[in-house]
Amino acid sequence: MANKIPGNRVINGTWGEIWLDGDKVSELTGLEAKITLKKEDVNMCGVLAKDTKITGWEGTGTIKFHKVNSRMAVKLGDNIKKGSDVRFTILAKLADPDTRDALAERVVLKDVSFDDLTLMNFEAKALGKVESSFTFTDYDFIDLIQPE
Numbered sequence: 001m002a003n004k005i006p007g008n009r010v011i012n013g014t015w016g017e018i019w020l021d022g023d024k025v026s027e028l029t030g031l032e033a034k035i036t037l038k039k040e041d042v043n044m045c046g047v048l049a050k051d052t053k054i055t056g057w058e059g060t061g062t063i064k065f066h067k068v069n070s071r072m073a074v075k076l077g078d079n080i081k082k083g084s085d086v087r088f089t090i091l092a093k094l095a096d097p098d099t100r101d102a103l104a105e106r107v108v109l110k111d112v113s114f115d116d117l118t119l120m121n122f123e124a125k126a127l128g129k130v131e132s133s134f135t136f137t138d139y140d141f142i143d144l145i146q147p148e
Contacts, residue, residue, distance in 0.1 A: 011096045019091040027068040033061035033109055059136040067128025076117045088112040103145045110138035
């Protein structure tokens with residue numbers, strides 16, 4: 001018989017938090033950060049199957065905000081016009097108080113470079129939202145939630 005994990009153990013993203021260069025981003029509505037492996041094909045004589053070898057990785061992500069302030073314009077606006085590629089650090093934390101022992105997962109994304117800057121975006125009868133995509137070149141896990 002397989003282990004059954006109770007539904008209340010599933011982590012709720014509502015409890016996610018981030019800090020951008022040490023400043024808490026309270027208007028946060030979501031974050032995704034992931035690694036994509038870069039692979040080269042490895043073909044061998046006498047083998048029909050294609051194999052691969054990892055040759056690197058790329059870190060990408062997206063932050064989603066409610067439009068509350070001009071946070072990203074302040075951080076990026078003038079720097080973009082000057083041709084400056086400003087880099088940031090993001091600390092992300094996910095700790096649902098209803099999960100086992102209220103454990104937390106935390107990761108630091110380093111050398112974060114934002115890919116775009118939304119100058120203006122609005123629609124009648126709609127709440128303001130902003131998404132900012134980014135890349136990063138390093139990361140460290142601070143806390144992990146270990147499987148039982």
